[in-house]
Amino acid sequence: MEPYVVLDLETTGVGPARDQIFQIALRHSDGRRWTTWINPGVAIPEPIRRLTRADLDAIRQAPPLAVVLPEVIPWLSETTVVGHNVRFDLAFLERQGVRVKQWIDTLEWARIAFPTRTHYRLADFFPEAIGDLHDAETDVDLTETLLHEIRRALGRLPVSTQTDLARILGSEWHWWAISSSPGPEDDVLSPLDHPSPEPEPDPMPDPVPVNWDVAQRLHELGQHVGPDVRWDHRPEQLAILQRVDQAMREGEILLAQAGTGTGKSLAYLIPALRQALTNGTRVVVATHTLALQEQLWQRDWPLASQGLPARAVLLKGRGRYLCLLRAHQVRDDWHVLGEAAERRWALARLLTYIAVTDRGDGSDTAGNATWDALWREVEVDMDHCIGPRCPYAGPCFMRRSRRDAESSHVLIVNHALLVAHLMTGRALPEFSHVIIDEAHHLGEVVERGFGFEFPIYRWLKQLREMFEGRSAIAQRAQWHPDLLPLFYDLQHQFQQLGQSLGEWAQLLVVESPPSEYDTRMVRLDRERRQLWQTRDTERQWNRLLDTLAEADGGVQTLLAELESRYGAHLSDDRALWRLAQWLKDFPETAHNLSRWGQIDDERVSWWEIHQWSDGNPEVTLRWSWVEIGPLLDRHLWQTVTSATLTSATLGLSGRTPYLAEWLGIDPSRLATVSVPSPFDWDHQARLFLAQDAPDPREPEYWDALAAFLIQTAPIRGGRMLVLLTSNRSVGQLAWRIRAPLEEQGIQTLAQGIDGPPRLIVEQFRQNGRSVLLGTASLWEGVDIPGQALEIVVLARLPFRAPGEPLEEARHERIRQQGKSPFWTRSLPDAIIRFQQGFGRLIRTKSDRGVVVVFDPRIQPTRTRYAATFLQALPAVPWVNLPIASLPERITAFWEEQHAHFAE
Numbered sequence: 001m002e003p004y005v006v007l008d009l010e011t012t013g014v015g016p017a018r019d020q021i022f023q024i025a026l027r028h029s030d031g032r033r034w035t036t037w038i039n040p041g042v043a044i045p046e047p048i049r050r051l052t053r054a055d056l057d058a059i060r061q062a063p064p065l066a067v068v069l070p071e072v073i074p075w076l077s078e079t080t081v082v083g084h085n086v087r088f089d090l091a092f093l094e095r096q097g098v099r100v101k102q103w104i105d106t107l108e109w110a111r112i113a114f115p116t117r118t119h120y121r122l123a124d125f126f127p128e129a130i131g132d133l134h135d136a137e138t139d140v141d142l143t144e145t146l147l148h149e150i151r152r153a154l155g156r157l158p159v160s161t162q163t164d165l166a167r168i169l170g171s172e173w174h175w176w177a178i179s180s181s182p183g184p185e186d187d188v189l190s191p192l193d194h195p196s197p198e199p200e201p202d203p204m205p206d207p208v209p210v211n212w213d214v215a216q217r218l219h220e221l222g223q224h225v226g227p228d229v230r231w232d233h234r235p236e237q238l239a240i241l242q243r244v245d246q247a248m249r250e251g252e253i254l255l256a257q258a259g260t261g262t263g264k265s266l267a268y269l270i271p272a273l274r275q276a277l278t279n280g281t282r283v284v285v286a287t288h289t290l291a292l293q294e295q296l297w298q299r300d301w302p303l304a305s306q307g308l309p310a311r312a313v314l315l316k317g318r319g320r321y322l323c324l325l326r327a328h329q330v331r332d333d334w335h336v337l338g339e340a341a342e343r344r345w346a347l348a349r350l351l352t353y354i355a356v357t358d359r360g361d362g363s364d365t366a367g368n369a370t371w372d373a374l375w376r377e378v379e380v381d382m383d384h385c386i387g388p389r390c391p392y393a394g395p396c397f398m399r400r401s402r403r404d405a406e407s408s409h410v411l412i413v414n415h416a417l418l419v420a421h422l423m424t425g426r427a428l429p430e431f432s433h434v435i436i437d438e439a440h441h442l443g444e445v446v447e448r449g450f451g452f453e454f455p456i457y458r459w460l461k462q463l464r465e466m467f468e469g470r471s472a473i474a475q476r477a478q479w480h481p482d483l484l485p486l487f488y489d490l491q492h493q494f495q496q497l498g499q500s501l502g503e504w505a506q507l508l509v510v511e512s513p514p515s516e517y518d519t520r521m522v523r524l525d526r527e528r529r530q531l532w533q534t535r536d537t538e539r540q541w542n543r544l545l546d547t548l549a550e551a552d553g554g555v556q557t558l559l560a561e562l563e564s565r566y567g568a569h570l571s572d573d574r575a576l577w578r579l580a581q582w583l584k585d586f587p588e589t590a591h592n593l594s595r596w597g598q599i600d601d602e603r604v605s606w607w608e609i610h611q612w613s614d615g616n617p618e619v620t621l622r623w624s625w626v627e628i629g630p631l632l633d634r635h636l637w638q639t640v641t642s643a644t645l646t647s648a649t650l651g652l653s654g655r656t657p658y659l660a661e662w663l664g665i666d667p668s669r670l671a672t673v674s675v676p677s678p679f680d681w682d683h684q685a686r687l688f689l690a691q692d693a694p695d696p697r698e699p700e701y702w703d704a705l706a707a708f709l710i711q712t713a714p715i716r717g718g719r720m721l722v723l724l725t726s727n728r729s730v731g732q733l734a735w736r737i738r739a740p741l742e743e744q745g746i747q748t749l750a751q752g753i754d755g756p757p758r759l760i761v762e763q764f765r766q767n768g769r770s771v772l773l774g775t776a777s778l779w780e781g782v783d784i785p786g787q788a789l790e791i792v793v794l795a796r797l798p799f800r801a802p803g804e805p806l807e808e809a810r811h812e813r814i815r816q817q818g819k820s821p822f823w824t825r826s827l828p829d830a831i832i833r834f835q836q837g838f839g840r841l842i843r844t845k846s847d848r849g850v851v852v853v854f855d856p857r858i859q860p861t862r863t864r865y866a867a868t869f870l871q872a873l874p875a876v877p878w879v880n881l882p883i884a885s886l887p888e889r890i891t892a893f894w895e896e897q898h899a900h901f902a903e
C-alpha cells in the first residue's frame with residue numbers, strides 16, 4: 001500500500017456547517033502519531049460529551065482550531081487519508097479550506113470486503129473495544145487495524161473477482177496494491193466464472209440405528225455444551241420433548257403450546273432427529289418468520305445434531321436467492337449501467353458477495369436503496385429461470401439447495417414454502433413428519449396460498465412492460481416477421497383488456513363505501529351482485545370477461561406457434577422464454593378472475609382498496625375458501641405420519657381448541673399439551689389494568705391515552721412499546737405525544753411514519769430513550785430482550801376489524817352450525833394476539849417490566865369475556881387501578897426491583 005494517514009475527528013454534532021471540531025487524531029503509516037484537543041468555542045452537548053468521554057478541562061485550555069490547522073495540513077496534503085466514514089470528517093475540514101488529494105473510506109471498503117455483514121460500525125468490528133470507542137485516538141488505531149483486515153480479505157478473493165473489482169473500481173482498487181500470488185486459494189474462480197451442469201442429487205442416507213432416547217440425548221447435550229451456550233435444566237422443555245416424541249411414534253397431530261423461554265426448538269428437533277435417523281425418513285420443520293428459520297439453522301440445529309450423521313438444509317422461497325445468470329448479465333453490462341459511483345460500489349460488493357457466499361441468500365446482506373435495487377435485478381425470478389438448461393445449473397444457489405434437500409433428514413422451511421408445496425406437490429421432496437412452529441399463523445398462510453389475489457394496477461404494469469412497443473419481447477418479434485401479426489393481435493387484445501380492467505378498477509373505487517380503516521374491503525355478496533344488474537356494473541364485468549376470453553384465444557395461438565417453432569430451444573432466448581411462461585400462466589389467471597365474479601357457498605370474493613400516501617388507490621381483487629380445514633386435511637394431515645403444531649400461543653384454553661377446528665384436524669388424531677413459561681412472573685413482571693380508561697370508540701380515548709403515555713414514558717426514560725390496532729391510531733397518537741415527549745428528551749418512533757417496522761425497531765433498540773408505536777407486525781414479530789424494552793402498553797384488545805369479508809363469511813358458517821361466532825372464533829383469535837402482544841415484554845430470565853392494558857373491555861366487571869383474556873396469560877400478578885395512580889405504581893415496581901437487586 002502507498003503511505004497513508006489515518007484521520008479521526010470528534011465534533012459537537014453531525015452538521016459540518018453548524019457544528020465544531022473538538023478533537024483530532026492522526027496516525028501515519030510510518031508509525032508517527034499526533035492527537036490534540038481543540039477548544040470549539042461552544043458547549044459540547046451532554047450526550048456527545050458522554051459518548052466521547054471528552055475531557056472538558058483539557059478542552060477549555062486547548063487552542064482553537066485556527067491555531068491547530070497549520071499543524072494538521074502537512075499531514076493531510078500529500079498523503080492518502082484513511083478514515084471510517086471519512087467523508088464525514090473531510091466535510092468538516094473542507095469547511096476550513098483543507099482539501100485532500102485522495103482518501104480511502106474503510107466503511108465503504110468493509111462493505112465490499114465483508115459483504116455478508118449487516119452492520120459496519122467500528123463497534124461492530126471491535127465489540128471488545130466498545131467502551132473506548134469515540135475517542136479519536138482509539139478510533140484511528142482501530143481504523144488502521146480494520147484497514148489491514150480489509151486488505152487481507154480482498155487478497156483472499158478469487159483472482160477472477162479481483163480482476164472484476166479492478167475493472168469496476170480502477171485506481172481505488174489499485175491503491176491497495178494487492179498482488180495475486182499463485183496459491184491454492186487464488187486458483188478458485190468465482191462461481192460467476194465457473195458455470196457447470198447440474199449433478200445428480202445424492203440419495204437419501206440409509207437408516208442408522210440409534211441407541212439413545214430423547215430425554216437422555218437432551219441430558220447429554222446439556223453436559224457438553226460449550227461455555228458460550230447458556231443451558232438451564234427446564235422440566236417444561238423435557239415435557240414438550242417427550243410429548244413430541246410420543247406424537248411422532250404414535251402418529252398423532254399434536255398441538256403443543258409452550259410458553260416463552262421453554263426451549264421448544266430443541267424439544268422438537270431431538271425427536272425429529274431420532275425419527276429421521278432410525279427410519280431414514282424426512283422431517284419438515286416450518287416456521288412463519290425468517291428470523292426463527294435462521295435461528296433454527298444457525299443455533300438450534302448445530303446443537304441438536306452434534307455428533308450425529310444427520311443432514312439438514314435451510315430452504316427459502318425461490319425469490320430470496322441470487323440468480324447467477326442474471327448476475328452475470330449485470331456484471332457484463334456494468335459499463336453501461338454502472339456509471340453512478342454508488343452503483344459501482346454496490347456492484348463491487350455484489351461480486352465479492354458471490355465469491356464468498358455459500359448460500360446466495362438475500363437475507364445475508366443489508367444495504368441502502370442502491371443495494372436493494374441492484375439485488376432486485378439479480379434475485380431469482382422464475383419468469384426468467386431456464387432451469388436445468390441454465391449454464392449455471394450446477395453452482396446455482398437455489399437449485400443446489402433443492403438438490404441438497406433430496407438427501408436431507410430435516411428440511412427447515414417457512415410456512416409459505418410448505419403451503420406452496422401443498423398446492424403444487426413440487427416445492428419439497430417427500431416427507432413423513434411435519435413440525436410447524438409459530439403455528440398460530442398457519443391458517444392465514446393457507447388462506448392466502450389457496451386463495452386468489454389480483455392486484456389490478458400491478459398486473460397492468462407488468463402487461464405494459466411485457467407488450468409495449470419497446471419491450472424485449474416486442475423487439476424479438478421484429479426478428480420473426482411471420483410471428484409479427486400474431487404478436488400484434490395479442491398486443492391489441494391486451495390493450496383492450498388493460499382498458500377494461502382499468503375501467504373496472506375505477507368503478508370499484510366509486511362503489512366502495514368509506515371506511516375508517518387503512519384498507520377498504522368490500523364483499524361481493526349476492527345482494528351486491530343483484531344490485532349490479534340494475535346498473536352498468538354488470539355490463540362492464542361481462543365486457544371484461546369477453547376481453548379475457550378473446551385474449552386467451554390469442555395467447556393459445558401464439559404459445560402453440562412458439563412451442564412448435566422452438567421446442568426445447570425456447571429457453572435459449574430468455575425474452576421469449578419469459579413470454580412463454582407468462583402465456584402459460586395466463587389461462588389460470590383468467591380462470592381465477594372469472595371465478596372472482598361467481599358467488600358460491602365455499603368461497604368468498606371481495607375487493608380491497610388501499611390508499612397510498614401519494615393519493616393513488618391500489619385495487620386488489622381477492623377470493624378465498626371459507627373453510628381451509630378440508631384443504632389441509634386432504635393435502636397435509638392425511639399425507640404425513642405425524643404433525644406437531646407448536647407456538648407460545650395456541651389458544652388451548654377451550655374444550656375444543658379453536659385452531660384444531662379451523663385447521664381441520666381430525667379429532668381422532670388430535671392430542672394437546674401445554675406447558676407454562678418457566679419465567680419467575682411474580683418477580684419479573686406486573687400487569688396493570690387501567691380501570692377508568694375511556695371507550696376506545698370515543699374521541700376522548702386518544703387524549704386520555706396520550707396523557708397517560710406522556711406521564712409514564714419518562715419513568716424509565718422511554719423503553720416503551722405501545723401496541724395499537726390500525727395505522728390511523730398510530731398517527732392519532734404520534735401527533736399527540738411527539739412534541740411533549742421530545743421536550744423530555746424522548747423520541748417517538750411511529751410505524752409507517754418514522755420508517756418501516758424493521759428500521760424503527762432497530763432504532764428503538766439502539767436509542768434507549770424512545771417510545772415505539774406499532775400495529776399488527778409489532779404485536780408479534782419483535783424480540784427485544786433486556787433493558788431496551790421495559791414497558792408494554794396494549795392500547796386496545798386486538799379484535800379483528802369488523803366487516804372483513806372472509807371473517808364475516810366464516811361467522812355466517814359458524815352461525816349455520818348453531819354456534820356463536822364471537823365465542824368460537826373472534827374471542828380465541830383476539831386472545832392469541834393478546835398473548836402475543838403481552839409476550840413482547842419478558843423474553844429472558846433476566847428481563848423485568850410492566851404491561852398496561854388501556855381498554856375498559858378488560859375489566860372483569862364490564863365484560864363477560866374479560867376473565868378469558870386474563871386467564872390466557874402466564875401467572876403474572878395483576879392490579880386494577882385508576883389511570884391517575886398508574887405512574888406511581890409503575891415507579892414503585894421499579895423501586896422494588898432495585899431493592900431486590902441491591903440485596
Ligand code: SF4
Pocket residue numbers: 322323324325326380381384385386387388390391392393396397398399
Ligand atoms: S438455474 Fe435459474 S435461478 Fe439458477 S442461475 Fe440459472 S436462471 Fe438463475
